[in-house]
Amino acid sequence: MGSPPSAIAILDSVEVTQKILEAILDSPNGRRTLSRLARTCRAWLDPALSVLWRELDSLVPILGLFPPHLLKKVKKPGLGLTTPPLEKDWEKILRYGGRVLRITYDEISNNVSSSVFPIFEEHRPKTYLLPNLQHLTWRIISPENLDRAALFLTSDLQGLVLHLGGAGTKFPTLPAFLADLGGRMKLQSFSIYSSISLPDTFPDLLAPQGKVERLAVVAPGALSPTVGRWAAHLPFLKSLQLDLSGRSLFAVDGFFRELKSGDSTPNSVESHTDSGVFSGEEVDFTEIRKSLLRLTGDTKKSVAFPALTQLHLTGSAANITAFLTHLSGxxxxxxxxxxxxxxxxxxxxxxxxxxxxxxxxxxxxxxxxxxxxxxxxxxxxxxxxxxxxxxxxxxxxxxxxxxxxxxxxxxxxxxxxxxxxxxxxxxxxxxxxxxxxxxxxxxxxxxxxxxxxxxxxxxxxxxxxxxxxxxxxxxxxSQEGGPExxxxxxxxxxxxxxxxxxxxxxxxxxxxxxxxxxxxxxxxxxxxxxxxxxxxxxxxxxxxxxxxxxxxxxxxxxxxAAVPQKEVVVEYVHVVAPRPPTSDKAIDATVVAVDCGVDARPSTTENSVQATPSLKDCQTQASPLYASVAVDAVPRTVETEVDAVPETVETEVDATTTEPATVPEPVEERENTNADLRDPLHCSGPPTHHLVSLPSFASLFGFLCRTFIAFPLSLPMRVLGAVFKARPPRDSGGDVALDTLNVRP
CATH class of the missing domain: 3.80.10 (Leucine-rich repeat, LRR (right-handed beta-alpha superhelix))
Structure with missing residues (x-):
């Protein structure tokens, strides 16, 4: 169902739409009417939701965006959660949290359980659940809830109202909190209401806050001279709130005690008017003060509270009068x-x-x-x-x-x-x-x-x-007569x-x-x-x-009806124009020179980026590739044939018997015969063996040769002999083998 042409014409102008929705919100049951309007027409949905969620007076609407199964009681979301939320349970909070511009947390009202803050700190999907928050009001009585305000202290925060209650309660982390506040953000409005004394270094901790336009300090120690010096030189300070209750006039005057000698106040030399409140004298000291300024050369003076236009003071009428006497803006x-x-x-x-x-x-x-x-x-x-x-x-x-x-x-x-x-x-x-x-x-x-x-x-x-x-x-x-x-x-x-x-x-x-x-x-x-x-x-x-x-x-x-209807008659009368009165006046043409200083500090902006990575579940097969390799571990062998046949010498012995001669031989031939027997090859008769006597050295040498040479060689020779036994006997033509001979010793 489309929107009517009149609604479309209204929605074309953002300012008109905003004014209409704000007027509906301020009317009786305004929130309920805006909620129905958002559900009725799609064209009104987004602007109506922005106005509804723009300002919240509690954290309960934020907690109500969680799924019902997580809440302890669905109709009372402030009681807390039963189980920690998952990532998908934060979707509505992130969707509507960007529309919230102002929010208030009041611990005294006890409508939100403190158990929700640890859940926010541990399980929130983003650093700031309300990224566009501009103004935060934080009312607490417990010291542990002070640091929990960091969940909402975005870099774009413009206003902070801090209420520290509880009689006798100490906040040990207050200096660290103020140091973080002064170094990380540039506030335009800051208010602190405390029942305990401010830290001695309060002005130093908030010294970087040079863009503060609205300041409220209601706490013991707010009238100290250091606080007065810091507040008096804030260049953009337009609104100031202080509490003068229970303080003496000396303490009120001490707020301006440490202003620099060049600061302009009504009590200084450059003040050219007299209040006349406490004295009846009507003497004009303007010229005297100007002369003193020319003589001393002290004409360039800075002004305390240069931009102050709004002032909120609490206390007795006498203290307020004493404070106002120090202001001239x-x-x-x-x-x-x-x-x-x-x-x-x-x-x-x-x-x-x-x-x-x-x-x-x-x-x-x-x-x-x-x-x-x-x-x-x-x-x-x-x-x-x-x-x-x-x-x-x-x-x-x-x-x-x-x-x-x-x-x-x-x-x-x-x-x-x-x-x-x-x-x-x-x-x-x-x-x-x-x-x-x-x-x-x-x-x-x-x-x-x-x-x-x-x-x-x-x-x-x-x-x-x-x-x-x-x-x-x-x-x-009165019934007689009537009003004028x-x-x-x-x-x-x-x-x-x-x-x-x-x-x-x-x-x-x-x-x-x-x-x-x-x-x-x-x-x-x-x-x-x-x-x-x-x-x-x-x-x-x-x-x-x-x-x-x-x-x-x-x-x-x-x-x-009482207005008479008269005829209008126009008459032309010649009237001589009167000569305008003249008078001689002297004008002081002295050029007024003003020295102006320009603060050339660059304006810096600190932006925080939500760098939440998008995650995806992936599975990877981590099995390594392998191959079967067979290695032949058998050592290489080489068959080598060795001719182990020993060298042999065939010796033929002529064993042919002859008939001996009948003629007896002489003795000299016997000796020759013995000589021939040494060489068996030259033996012509039957072999005979004779024992030859050798010297002892020779016998020893022969024994060694038989033991170390002949005996090792005899084994293979026996093997070969066994092999060759199978061979047929060689036809030697009547030769006789050596093993058939009977040798006589």
């Missing part, structure tokens, strides 16, 4: 929280000082009560005792020509009279919003002293007045009467139709459980609200 917004009721003399001095020093620049003034004053009023309201009312006079407001907003909310100083309204209308002609103790409640003993007719000067003189909240006594409305014709306002649109008294509803409606013929809204307290509620007055104001629109229409009709 043009304040535009001043909020003071005083002890109610204030001392009459101190309130007079404070009113005179505000009008004289900041009257030409002050556009908003708000006066509230300290916590002790509110607590006293709360005790009286619960005990049903009548409040002790006092008067806060406005007659000391002399001149506030540009003041547009005045709000006074005091529980005891709630009585205003007609002279206060007259003085206020005369001193502040450009008022647009006035609230004078709209929650005040009165008893029969002390009724409201302002009547509806007493508001005529305020309606007549303040032509820009569009909002008025004041408690009046409308029971004695000039006491009517075309700009007054909203009126809040609180616990105002009323009896004659018709007369009150007539007066209101004259004072504010274009009045759109009339409000009063209708809650029965509110202290000071009177049901009769509530019903009467309801009737006034019902009658007023009809009387307004009647009033406007009468005024249109």
């Amino acid at each position: 043009p304040l535009t917004q001043l909020e003071i929280v005083i002890e109610d009721p204030p001392d009459a003399a101190d309130w007079r001095d404070l009113s005179a000082l505000i009008c004289e020093r900041f009257g030409s620049s002050l556009t908003s003034l708000r006066i509230g009560a300290t916590l002790s004053s509110k607590f006293g009023d709360l005790v009286r309201s619960t005990s049903r005792a009548a409040p002790a009312l006092s008067r806060l006079t406005l007659e000391h407001l002399s001149s506030l020509p540009v003041l547009a907003r005045l709000i006074i909310e005091l529980p005891e100083s709630v009585i205003f009279v007609a002279t206060d309204i007259t003085s206020l209308a005369k001193a502040c002609p450009k008022l647009e919003e006035v609230r004078l103790c709209q929650q005040a409640r009165f008893t029969a003993a002390t009724p409201p002293q302002l009547s509806l007719e007493d508001l005529a000067p305020l309606v007549r003189d303040c032509r820009r007045l569009h909002t008025l909240a004041v408690v009046i006594n409308a029971k004695g409305a 014709a000039s006491a009517t306002s075309r700009s007054l649109l909203w009126l809040h009467v609180g616990h105002s008294w009323v009896t004659d509803t018709l007369q009150v409606a007539i007066l209101l139709s004259h004072f504010a013929p274009y009045l759109e809204t009339v409000k009063w307290f209708m809650e029965r459980n509110r202290p000071g509620f009177v049901e009769a007055n509530s019903r009467s104001w309801q009737r006034v609200s019902d009658i007023l629109p009809h009387l307004q229409n009647l009033r406007l009709t009468e005024r249109r």
